Amino acid sequence: MEKLIPVQFSAADVYAVYAALHPDRIETKNHTVEIDEMGKSFIGSGTNHKVVVDLDYDDFKRFMREFVK
Amino acid sequence: MSKFLLSTDIGSDPDDALALLALFNSNANLRAIYTINGDSKGRACIAKNMVRLAKKDIPIAAIAEKDETGRPFYFYEDYYVPGKCIDDDVCEKKVVYKPLRSLGIHEDAVEHAKTTLTEPHTIISIGPLTLISKLLENKSACSNIENVVVMGCNFDDGNLDHNCHHDPYAATQVFASNLPITVVPANICRKYRPQTACLDNLSTPAGNYAKRMAKGFLIAKLAQEVHHPVINGESIESLLTVHLKFKKLDCEMLIDSDFGAAEPDNYLEHYRQLINSAKNHPFKRGFGRIIA
Structure with missing residues (x-):
């Protein structure tokens, strides 16, 4: 039962804020994202969108400590 | 300095509230907050309360939706909305909000966004893409x-992402548009997830509010897990043991007297009711409303 107690939580939406405020700290690749009728996402052919493929996680942790308070 | 608009389904999963804290405390030039997804009015009340606690002056608008019966996945966020947002004279079983205008909330997010977008902005979208899809008609x-x-x-494991899945039509429209889009996919966000103990770092007035919401979310998630068939049938004593473990996370504050529940001494009974109710109606009833 103890394993049910979450030890971590999602901060997914904070990543979007971080990406918006610190575009210099994220790495992107150009792809075209497609969505099907169920809302499932795919990488299609094309380069219409920027997809974040990596970011400075150490700096993100600093961002969390400094601003999510 | 870049100007930002936030489109959010704040409530339910607390990471929207954490994102809002990040915007507040980094002094980002946040020009408006738009709430979407089901109970957009209730979500707007939550955003309004956070703005008030942070002593910010940021307009909030709820997307106008025809179906007001659409509810968030969990209802416990209602628990954290001060009663003044709810019309107690009308509200019995169904939540009836006071007119948003009387709460200082704009009633039409799309119209508000159109008037705000007379100058360049970046939109941060942390919910379904409903609002942005509705803006596409306005060149x-x-x-x-x-x-x-x-x-x-x-893109990694084939699972549906909530924000696209909840309004796939909007997502399709937005990604097929000519808007410049930067996507932060789920796999990027999974690489680092903060420890639950980090919630104790939330110390500002708005942060404390978000902390209560986050811990409420965790305990409701636990209640949902308890319903899982694999462990369904555990004795209530076992469940309460888990709850006592949970107390280390101060989750008992979920049902403290400041937020409408009975005396804290009765919290075990409240939790028992929560579990029983979750078993009977796991997807139809709101945990928070039951607790409250």
């Missing part, structure tokens, strides 16, 4: 969208 507004930063999409 003038779209011409002032410098970028849309979308938290959403899942």
Whole structure:
């Protein structure tokens, strides 16, 4: 039962804020994202969108400590 | 300095509230907050309360939706909305909000966004893409969208991402548009997840509010897990043991007397009711409302 107690939580939406405020700290690749009728996402052919493929996680942790308070 | 608009389904999963804290405390030039997804009015009340606690002056608008019966996945966020947002004279079984205008909340997010987008802005989208899809018809507004930063999409494991799945039509429209979009996919966000103990770092007035919401979310998630068939049938004593463990996370504050529940001494009974109710109606009833 103890394993049910979450030890971590999602901060997914904070990543979007971080990406918006610190575009210099994220790495992107150009792809075209497609969505099907169920809302499932795919990488299609094309380069219409920027997809974040990596970011400075150490700096993100600093961002969390400094601003999510 | 870039100007930002936030499109959010704040409530339910607390990471929207954490994102809002990040915007507040980094002094980002946040020009408006738009709430979407089901109970957009209730979500707007939550955003309004956070703005008030942070002593910010940021307009909030709820997207107008025909179906007001659409509810968030969990209802416990209602628990954290001060009663003054709810019309107690009308509200018995159903939540009836006071007119949003009387709460200082704009009633039409799309119209508000159109008037705001007379100058360039970046939209940060941390919910379904409903609002942005509705802006696509307005070329003038779209011409002032410098970028849309979308938290959403899942390219790795084939699972559906909530934000695209909840309004797939909007997601399809937005990604097929000519808007400049930066996607932060789920796999990027999974690489680092903060420890639950980090919630104790939330110490500002708005942060404390978000902390209560986050811990409420965790305990409701636990209640949902308890319903899982694998462990369904555990004795209530076992469940309460888990709850006592949970107390280390101060989750008992979920049902403290400041937020409408009975005396804290009765919290075990409240939790028992929560579990029983969750078993009987796991997807139809709101945990928070039951607790409250």
